[in-house]
Structure formats: structure tokens, C-alpha cells
Amino acid sequence: MIATWIKSAGRTKEERLELFERLVSASNRQAHNMAMRLTANSAEAEDLLQETYLRAFRFFHRYDENLPFTSWIYRIMTNLHIDTVRRRNRLKTVSIEQTGSDGNQTWDLPDQKAAADCEVMTYALEEPLQLGLRAMTAEFRTAVVLADVEGLSYEEIAEVMQTSVGTVRSRIHRGRKQLREYLDKSCPGRYEVNFLQ
Amino acid sequence: MNCQNAQNSLSAYLDRELAGDQMIAVRSHVERCASCEAELGSLRALKTGLASLPVVEPREGFADDVMRLVRNEKPEPVRVPVFAMVATSVAAAVLAVLLFNAFIGGTDRTHLADDGARFDEASDVAVTNPDFGSHAPLIPVGR
Numbered sequence: 548m549i550a551t552w553i554k555s556a557g558r559t560k561e562e563r564l565e566l567f568e569r570l571v572s573a574s575n576r577q578a579h580n581m582a583m584r585l586t587a588n589s590a591e592a593e594d595l596l597q598e599t600y601l602r603a604f605r606f607f608h609r610y611d612e613n614l615p616f617t618s619w620i621y622r623i624m625t626n627l628h629i630d631t632v633r634r635r636n637r638l639k640t641v642s643i644e645q646t647g648s649d650g651n652q653t654w655d656l657p658d659q660k661a662a663a664d665c666e667v668m669t670y671a672l673e674e675p676l677q678l679g680l681r682a683m684t685a686e687f688r689t690a691v692v693l694a695d696v697e698g699l700s701y702e703e704i705a706e707v708m709q710t711s712v713g714t715v716r717s718r719i720h721r722g723r724k725q726l727r728e729y730l731d732k733s734c735p736g737r738y739e740v741n742f743l744q
Numbered sequence: 745m746n747c748q749n750a751q752n753s754l755s756a757y758l759d760r761e762l763a764g765d766q767m768i769a770v771r772s773h774v775e776r777c778a779s780c781e782a783e784l785g786s787l788r789a790l791k792t793g794l795a796s797l798p799v800v801e802p803r804e805g806f807a808d809d810v811m812r813l814v815r816n817e818k819p820e821p822v823r824v825p826v827f828a829m830v831a832t833s834v835a836a837a838v839l840a841v842l843l844f845n846a847f848i849g850g851t852d853r854t855h856l857a858d859d860g861a862r863f864d865e866a867s868d869v870a871v872t873n874p875d876f877g878s879h880a881p882l883i884p885v886g887r
Contacts, residue, residue, distance in 0.1 A: 564814070571810055
């Protein structure tokens with residue numbers, strides 16, 4: 548901790564930027580794939596990854612250079628992702644059919660498909676497995692993606708998710724069960740799940 | 745091992761995250777139990793499917809756009825950790841007390857002799873200090 552602080556404090560802003568740029572350049576492909584697996588949507592993945600890097604730079608002096616940069620990025624990304632999902636779940640949803648108490652209120656909604664670059668900017672992964680991931684609980688999805696897509700060990704996942712190995716084991720077990728139930732309902736047989744039940 | 749215990753351990757077994765004796769126990773159960781074997785097969789298919797999902801590349805110029813935003817970002821000011829500040833203050837205080845004691849103790853018990861040597865009043869022994877000559881600092885002399 549002290550060594551990290553001394554190292555960071557000794558760098559100029561330009562030196563920090565240069566090092567950070569090298570790390571972004573080396574990690575953004577892998578981190579983008581991780582963000583896509585968590586969000587299943589290109590626009591959301593970009594937002595998530597962009598916010599992750601901005602936060603990483605803001606706290607760059609806390610980064611321990613003896614540890615892999617991607618692990619640190621994943622830690623920030625998974626925290627952001629879980630927070631975003633929780634916040635979204637807390638938002639109260641209102642039907643667009645609903646009008647105000649006077650019966651005159653209308654909703655002015657933008658036409659999302661009107662933007663010329665809509666199709667370029669946003670596309671969702673329609674792969675059933677990806678849709679299954681999206682249907683999972685955020686914590687379970689994160690643990691399963693880190694294990695099966697990124698190939699991390701339970702200990703590494705525990706480090707990224709800042710929890711115990713036992714919790715990781717339970718999240719992966721329950722997450723895979725969630726995913727299998729989704730696939731069993733949406734596309735029986737495709738992932739050899741139909742013969743189980 | 746019964747089916748319930750085995751099924752709770754299948755994911756960790758598949759990931760080779762069980763201890764050696766547990767790995768053996770699960771394996772021998774799966775070899776004898778068709779339903780757990782099927783469960784393991786389905787988990788393996790899921791794992792293989794996830795691992796073989798294609799890598800989704802970021803759009804061209806994404807890293808440059810990120811760096812453009814980063815350059816406008818103000819990093820959080822580097823702060824000295826609280827415990828480092830406390831440790832530094834304590835060390836400074838201890839040093840100050842030691843120096844003060846050294847000064848007081850030195851003036852009480854020694855004085856400079858005319859030839860530049862320190863003279864210990866208690867023992868009536870002159871201690872020559874060739875390094876400092878007549879400007880020798882006051883240093884307490886131990887018994």
C-alpha cells in the first residue's frame with residue numbers, strides 16, 4: 548500500500564497518462580468482451596467499459612502494479628455492473644399507457660429507431676446462451692462469466708468480486724442452474740439440457 | 745456420498761475446485777449414478793458453450809475515445825494514508841523527546857574540558873574526542 552502510494556506519488560501526470568494508455572491499449576479488447584457478456588448489448592457494454600476506465604484512472608494511484616491490470620479492471624467493472632443492475636431494479640416503472648390525474652397528460656417519447664446510426668451503435672447478442680446470461684441475477688452472471696468465459700479460478704474470482712471462495716462456489720453453482728433452467732425453457736435440446744429433467 | 749451432496753458439488757468438480765478426496769468421492773458417485781452423470785454432462789455442455797462464445801471486439805477507435813475522456817478527467821488527489829501520517833507524527837515526537845533528553849542529560853552530567861575533551865563529573869574521567877576537537881558536541885557519557 549505504502550509502496551504503491553510512493554510509486555504513484557513520484558510520477559508526473561504525463562507519466563501516469565502514458566502508463567495508463569498502454570494498459571488501456573493492452574486490456575480493452577478482453578475487457579470489452581467481458582462487458583459484452585455482462586450486458587449483452589453493445590451500447591451498454593461501451594458505457595460500462597468507458598465508466599470502468601474513467602474510474603480506474605481516477606483511482607490509478609491505488610493500483611498495485613504487481614497485480615494484473617485486467618483483474619483490477621474486472622473488479623471495478625463488476626462492482627459498477629452490479630450497482631447499475633441494482634439501481635435499475637429499484638427504479639419504479641410506469642406504464643406509457645398511464646395518463647395524469649386530469650386525463651390529459653401524455654408521454655413524449657423519442658423514437659429510438661429514428662437515429663440513423665441506431666443499428667450501428669446498438670445491437671444485442673441474440674445467442675441463446677447470451678440471452679440466458681442476461682436473464683440471470685447480476686452476481687451469479689458475473690461469477691459464471693468470470694469462470695467460464697474468462698477462465699478464472701475460484702480464488703481469482705473471489706479476489707475480483709471481493710468475497711470468499713465459498714460464496715463464489717455457491718454463486719457459480721446457482722448461476723449455472725439458473726442459466727440451465729432458462730435454456731431448458733427457451734430452447735430445449737440445444738445445450739443437451741432436455742434429457743435431464 | 746448421496747445424490748444431493750454430489751449435485752451440490754458437481755459445478756466445483758467440473759471446475760476442478762474440489763480437494764483431492766472430494767474429487768474422488770464425486771467421481772465414484774457419478775460413475776454409479778445415471779442422473780448425476782446426466783447432470784454433470786449438462787453442466788459440461790453449458791461450460792463448453794460459454795467458453796466457445798466468440799470474442800466481441802470493441803469498435804475501431806474505442807480505446808482512443810476512452811483516452812480522450814481520460815485526459816479530461818481529474819485524477820483523485822493522492823492522499824497520504826492516515827496510518828502513515830500517524831506513524832510519521834509519532835516518530836517525530838519520539839525523536840524530539842530523545843533529543844531533548846539527550847540535551848538535558850548531557851548538560852547535567854558532562855562539560856567540555858579546556859582541551860576539547862568531554863569530562864564526566866560523576867566518574868571524574870576525561871574522555872578525549874579527537875573527531876570534534878574543541879567544538880565537540882555535548883553527548884552524555886554512559887557509565
